Amino acid sequence: MTSKIINWGIIGAGKIATKFATDLNAVPNCNFYAIASRHIEKAETFKNQYNANVAYGSYEELVKDNTIDAIYIATPHSFHKAHSTLCLKHNKPVLCEKPFAMNLQEVEAMIQLSKETNTLLMEAM
Numbered sequence: 287m288t289s290k291i292i293n294w295g296i297i298g299a300g301k302i303a304t305k306f307a308t309d310l311n312a313v314p315n316c317n318f319y320a321i322a323s324r325h326i327e328k329a330e331t332f333k334n335q336y337n338a339n340v341a342y343g344s345y346e347e348l349v350k351d352n353t354i355d356a357i358y359i360a361t362p363h364s365f366h367k368a369h370s371t372l373c374l375k376h377n378k379p380v381l382c383e384k385p386f387a388m389n390l391q392e393v394e395a396m397i398q399l400s401k402e403t404n405t406l407l408m409e410a411m
């Protein structure tokens with residue numbers, strides 16, 4: 287029996303992203319495919335350090351990559367709604383760092399968009 291390889295993208299090359307990337311490299315059937323940072327040099331460094339395939343200098347470029355199966359959001363929580371929305375609008379399943387968002391209204395809007403797009407949205411606990 288063969289299993290599909292899940293190609294992961296990460297948004298935000300900060301502290302917790304380094305832990306996630308390290309662990310991802312140890313999980314069978316997962317490939318750390320792409321990292322997106324607001325700065326391409328930072329993305330390139332992260333890519334090389336954690337063995338990703340692709341580095342992007344913007345989050346918008348990453349969500350448009352058709353190779354990506356799932357996206358881990360590792361930005362500050364004040365951006366979780368905006369970055370989850372960006373992913374879901376491109377039908378990319380989301381694993382979003384905790385806290386999920388700033389308040390109940392943001393979380394409800396995120397869940398609503400997940401339902402509308404029929405795309406998985408999950409908090410990383």
Ligand SMILES: NC(=O)c1ccc[n+]([C@@H]2O[C@H](COP(=O)([O-])OP(=O)(O)OC[C@H]3O[C@@H](n4cnc5c(N)ncnc54)[C@H](OP(=O)(O)O)[C@@H]3O)[C@@H](O)[C@H]2O)c1
Nearest residue numbers: 298299300301302303323324360361362363383384385411
């Ligand atoms: N699950 C856990 O146990 C756990 C542990 C620690 C943190 N967290 C959560 O994970 C999230 C990230 O935490 P972290 O410690 O990794 O933070 P961090 O080191 O500051 O990294 C956050 C990254 O977000 C990106 N970013 C986008 N817009 C930003 C802005 N305006 N200001 C600062 N950064 C911005 C940056 O990446 P680029 O420059 O590459 O774009 C930055 O490196 C937070 O929500 C935090 O609560 C969870």
